[in-house]
Amino acid sequence: MSSELIEQAASGVGAAAVAPVLLDVDSVEASYGPYRALFGVSFKVFEGSATALLGSNGAGKSTVSRVVSGLVPVTSGRITFGGQDVTGMPAWKIARLGLAHAPEGRSVFGSLTVLENLRLAFRRSLGKDAVAAALDAAFSEFPRLRERQSQLGGTLSGGEQRMLALAKVLAVPPRLLIVDELSLGLAPKIADEVFERLAAIRSRGTSLLVVEQHVGRALELADTVVLLAKGLVSYEGPVSELGDLAHQVLPAGDGRQRGRNGTASDA
């Protein structure tokens, strides 16, 4: 992927001709009961890109990802996914359009076994006959999961749970994968591995929307950045033009740790 194209795409004018818009969030507002969380958020995710959604605590990152996947209703504004208006559509229908969302925290069923978790994901999208092949593929990708296939999802380690969440996605590549704080609470080495997997998923044609508090890792993966502050987009554009903005908007600890030096600041 040429970074020039992305830059052109992200800077807006005439971009649609180069890389089509996959997800278009247009002045979206959302609230939890009386509490408003988003005040007109607009941004685009382009086909084939990896977009990092960054922001400090309470900026509305998770709300944006929930709104896009249909978990939290939109109070005003419009969301278009793959050219189709998905505003107000139930989450399960959006998921069937090819939008996968790995929510913050535990994103696998803790009371189901590894095998059941995978079967639940594969059965609907692939049909009964293809499940066995998909299971095989997932297990050869993640041998660790094969060892633990009859173990309950909740008893897996944090890293294994993330791998399970990604294994669901790998067999049936979605058009857009939203990962919310995937590295949260993981040991640095495991977090690195998770991000490598994300890159692999992207190379298979899935666009990514990466919600992260841990800026360093996200910026290494992403080519476009959307910066959220207090429920509004404060910056949208290519990573290369971000400059020092991240340091100004985000808490000091996050912005500076650009290397792979651990998650201590996240924990």
Place this chain on the structure above:
Amino acid sequence: MSTFITYLIPGVPVGCVYALMAVGLVLCYKTSGVFNLAFGAQAYVSALVFYLTVESLGWPIWAGALVAIVLVSPAIGVGLDRLLFRHIRAAPSLVKLVVALALLIGIPTTMKLLFGSATRLNPPSIIANANVVYHFGSYYVSRGDVVTVLVTLVVVAALGILFRYSEIGLHMRAAVESPRMLQLSGISAERVGAFSWGLSSFLAGLAGVLLAPLFSRVSSLDFTTLLVSAIAAAALGSLTSLPLTLVGGIVLGIGQAVLTGYLPLNSVLATGLRPAFPFVVLVVLLLVMPGLRGAMEVTDPLSGCDPPPPPLAASVRDPRLDRVARIGFPIFLAVFVISALTWVPSFWVFILTQGLAFSIMFLSITVLTGMGGQISLCQAAFAGFGAFTAGQLAMHLGLSVIVGALVGGVIAAAVGVLVAIPALRLGGIALALATLAFSLLADNVLFPLGWLGNGATGVTVPRPAIGPISFAGTRAFFLLALVALAICSTIVIMVRRGMTGRYLAAIRGSELAASTVGINVAKQKVIVFALSAGLAGVGGAVYASTQGSVSPTDFNYFFSLVFVVLVVTTGVKTVEGAINAGMAYVILAQLLSYIPDHPAWLQRFSGIEILLFALGALGYVIHPEGVVEFQKRFWTERIARMLDRFGSEEGEAEGKDASDGLGSPVAGMFPAVPRAPGGSGDAGGW
């Protein structure tokens, strides 16, 4: 040994029916988070529909069974899910419980309205030749019993297979944990929910149709017993395990049958303990099984998507309206009292006095549910303790009923403490179930005792006298009851404004947070339980004295359920909510009793007030502050706005001050916050 087995055999099929119902309860609770007490009513509806189609319409058995079990019951379940429960998924368990309670009361009343109230005797059995008896040595079993057991085993086994191996079973298990995560997998959680509601309602319907012949009648009372037995069986299975639930149901059925067999005939223990047995088991289980409490709360990793509970903000009232109320209320009160003492017919004064007594009882719910955030289903039993104490003291020691009412209040409070101590370990649904169990225990075992409720004969309670002044007259006693209500209301308001009220408000907000600032949560809960029980006891004594004599049927568990539904309807947070409930209850019942007796179908409308209140409680879903409370706020705000438009400059300035003082800091933080969000009213009102 052989006698034991003879006693044991009839218990097995009854236990199986309990188990079917229990499995339905567990299934529904796990997949939807609703502990659906209304299954008791749904089982009753199925049994009734089966009876009506087969006996009255002369349909073949299979057709009646198909309609009753496969069509009607699941249709009710799916309808309830779609119309009600789906919309309160995120609501606190208290709200769901009240809604289920309203249905448990409202559905049988609706059936009465539709089909008349007569108890149907000798319902047909779904099993052909059910009365054929098989002999095994010296024991004999009926064909009906054998088939009931077999049906249960097959159904439970089929469910087990469905859960473990089928696609929909997998989806249901996933929905237990998090319907939202299921949605993210591209599966409609709503469809899965509707399926499990249909399936669990099918089980309730099946249990109802199988149970009716075992009791030889179709009566809604039996189905409440079935419900509580099923709850106990579900608790034995820790609300998770199907096989253990099955075993639990059968053990309960056998336990009941064997107990009845061995206890002396016609003793209180024999007639009382049989229905009370499941409740005793339930209470013991809730106490000794520490894991059960955890199992009762379902947590969703994606619960963060729900809006947080409404903040505990004070309601603002326009100062001009306050001034009007300050002048208007005494005038209203004076007119009310003078009217009652002069021109109102003495029969209606009697009705109003009843209303005052109920108001005192309902204050106990204001305290416990409104202030303490707990739900109790045994307030009528506490009222019974107060009433019987006052009566017994007057009868045997010749004590004045005023003293008797006070002693009765103290005794009820002491019983309340006894109930509260185990309640400390519970909360929410578990507490409601434990108190329901206590209520039935009181009905069946305690109140029939000669020195307490004196069984069907009841207890006479005279009107009191202070020195030479006798309150025997209707109008004089009305005045005394009014004074009692005023004192009780003052106590409630003082407690709410005092430290205990603040502590309770803190606990209601967050038990954990309250304990971290040094509030002894356990102590506060005991205090509120004791206060509530005491108020109920005093109210019970006042009611008893109004009536002249009371018997245990006056304080039946059913009233405990109705009380909660009533007060929740009018407003559980304020004193006037309780008084509104008390007055509305008696006045409405009296007005409805004027409906003429013929044509006969008009009789069905007697008792319909309960249905009206049940419908009101369903409004709780939309207005958690209570319907009356909501209307009041709506109109005060509207009048305030009108005053703003036409009012004097002075009034306007004051009005602005009041609203800004509360509105601005909140609005600054969350621009979409409406002024004074609903569901609070803690500091407002009186």
